[in-house]
Amino acid sequence: MADADPPPGDGASADGPVDSAETSGPSAEASDADATSGPTTSGPTTSGPTTSGPTATAGAIIVPVEPTSTLRSTIAHVAEAAANDGAPALHLVEIASWRDGDPESDERAAAAERVLERVAAWATADLDDSEAPAAADVEVVTAVIGADDYLFGADDYVRVLAEYAEENAADRVVLDPEYTPVGNTTLLQPLEFALSNTSLSVETAPVDRPTRRERFRTEATTGRFVALFGLSLAFYLLLGDPTYWFDAVTGVATAAVVSITLSRVSLDSTPAIPRTPMRIARGLVYVPVLLYEILKANLVVARVILDPRLPIEPTLNRMRVIVGSGLPLMTLANSITLTPGTLTVRARDSDLYVHSLVPWAREGLFDGSLERWTRFVYYGRRSARLPTPRERDDVAILQGDDATEELPIAAADGGAVGAGDESDGGDETDAAESIDDEVTDR
Amino acid sequence: MTAAALEAARVWLVVALTLLGLFFSFVSMVGVLRLPDLYSRAHTASQADTLGAGFGLAAVALTVGLAGAGFKSVLLLFFIFVTNPTAAHAIARAAFEEGIVPWTNGDERR
Structure with missing residues (x-):
């Protein structure tokens, strides 16, 4: 699938000869992409001229997006791959874990849009930095999909992804190694397995796991930590004697151990006040x-x-x-x-x-x-x-x-009845x- | 007089609850013996856990008073209510995955 272009280092070096004239403009501010939140829009977002069309026959690439610690490096990898392979478009999609019409669905959709905006800014910046000649032709598209239904397992996610891929002539899915759409379980392996049954080609972005542990996860775990600490302390004191100082001290110690070791495991979503x-x-x-x-x-x-x-x-x-x-x-x-x-x-x-x-x-x-x-x-x-x-x-x-x-x-033996009969x-x-x-x- | 009457009522209530718990545990036992297959036995096995243990623990709570062990018996009931269906589901699911077809009317008794 890759053509003759040599892979350009890590895309960050700006000294090399830049073939494409369009990329030279915004690259100055693009290095600061983390702070960029303004210029991208939430709808289909384009970077650079898209009318010329790539010469390669590669299809578009889809990247399911969730705020993970490896998302930034995944985007960098995908942007490089798209530029090198001459993919016409890079689709950054968030698969909705809510359903439109639920309480809070508006808030969660808005949060998803914010994540997508930021990711689109990253991708645009990476494409601008890229030295591959086709980089300017890659269109960056963002979308929230699957919000009109409850999605349960990997099969549902794959169905939604496959429909989206068909609509947008995409043939390749790149997964963030820490991608977990539900937020509590490791869905990546079943997702990869279910995807392998479709015509889409699947790969996991080869990025280092603990590269950027950013604000996303830490925020989420503080609430869980506090909730689990309070719950286990209350349970301990209810079983013991709340007025006895020894029980209070051992209770705090026990609750601390429990919440430190288990706060990521035992609560599958952060408690919210209302x-x-x-x-x-x-x-x-x-x-x-x-x-x-x-x-x-x-x-x-x-x-x-x-x-x-x-x-x-x-x-x-x-x-x-x-x-x-x-x-x-x-x-x-x-x-x-x-x-x-x-x-x-x-x-x-x-x-x-x-x-x-x-x-x-x-x-x-x-x-x-x-x-x-x-x-x-x-x-x-x-x-x-x-x-x-x-x-x-x-x-x-x-x-x-x-x-x-x-x-x-x-x-039961993996037989004939399909998922959606x-x-x-x-x-x-x-x-x-x-x-x-x-x-x-x- | 009133205190004694209250005490008597409490004792009789404890007796009644214990008997009710015994009754549902007995029904559950009869069900396990009479019902034809694994799936239907799982139904009645949950009876012993829900109402059998439920009435039994209510009797315990009433005997010892809500302050100490009574509260723990309520917690016990809560944990039984969480774990019992999980275990029943695990058994039924394992049977289903093994391909055991549920018994229907007209089948041989197994």
Whole structure:
């Protein structure tokens, strides 16, 4: 893919002969790119003339962007690669970890735009510094993608990336080695694996890990550190005696050890002042609701079990849920399992595979009360009012006489069922109605 | 008189809660014996943990008083409620990944 141009050192040396006339202008201020925030716009941003078109046939390059410590060097690497390979455009994209319409989605989109602005300034400056003749022809484009849906796993990210690549004639993805879109898990390896199944070529930028540990991470961990320290100290003192000085001293020491070692691990997002207390308060509202549901389901299941005929009708079901990945999904899946009669067998992206013991439990599941309450706890009252899974047609029964979908057991061995199969037949509503008739013993 | 009556009510409440906890634990045991396969048994196993342990710990809290160990029993319940579904899910998921098809009506009892 690379053509005859020799790779120019590290791009920082300005002494060498500069082929392209356009690059000489802004290079003076470009060395100070970290401080540059003004001149770039948030929309598609161009650097230099783009009309001439590159001579090489290389496609555009996509770089997923998140504020990491290695982002700066990744951008430098990619800018060099784009200039040397004659890529027509450099797409810097941020994959949204929020969904438009969520509370705080505006703030998070604005934060993403700020990151993109800065990254675009870096890339523009690096291209200006580059000695490759094609550098001036590389267009720098920024975009936020995937904000119209909740994205769950690596497959979802890759789908969004692939769609964007197709729209923009890109054939190459360069990953920041510390890229973690969700912010808590190491998603890079699954992401690389899923990308390798597409036609895009993938590489991880060969940059040193601990080059620039900048303000991004340290800011984030202060809040987590304080929150975890307070939580573990409170827990320690509750178990001990808060008025006894010895417990106070050992409590502080213990909490310090816990928060130093675990603050990066145990909290997956930084506690924020209006959000976290609100979530805890709404979670406290949810507790009695959940206890009531558990009590009700326990009585029903106890009656079924003690019935001499044992009138069970177990089926496996699939339900596509609308809650965020991570903690909200775990809350919902655990609430479902905690309620007797329903058992979460598998969570595959946003699909929950739930085993139900009696039709009554299945119907309650499809009515989506727990899902609604989970959304209430994490996103507030407005998000709770989405239609139920049944109304959305996001449910399927996988077994028995009313089955509407194939059982994906074969998929357990890496088989045929893809991630996004929406093969719900039109007879699903009929099945649901016939179940309603069967439910007589409430 | 009132103190004695209150004490008596507390004792009877503790007895009632213990019996309720025993009842749900018993149901859970019967369920594990009667139900046909791993998935359906996992349902009823969670009964012992939720209401069986729940009523039992409520009885403990009422006996020892909320100030000391009672609070710890509430914490215990909280941790049971977090860990029990996680374990049940892990078992069910392992079975699913192994390709064990859930039992449906008409199948042989396993």
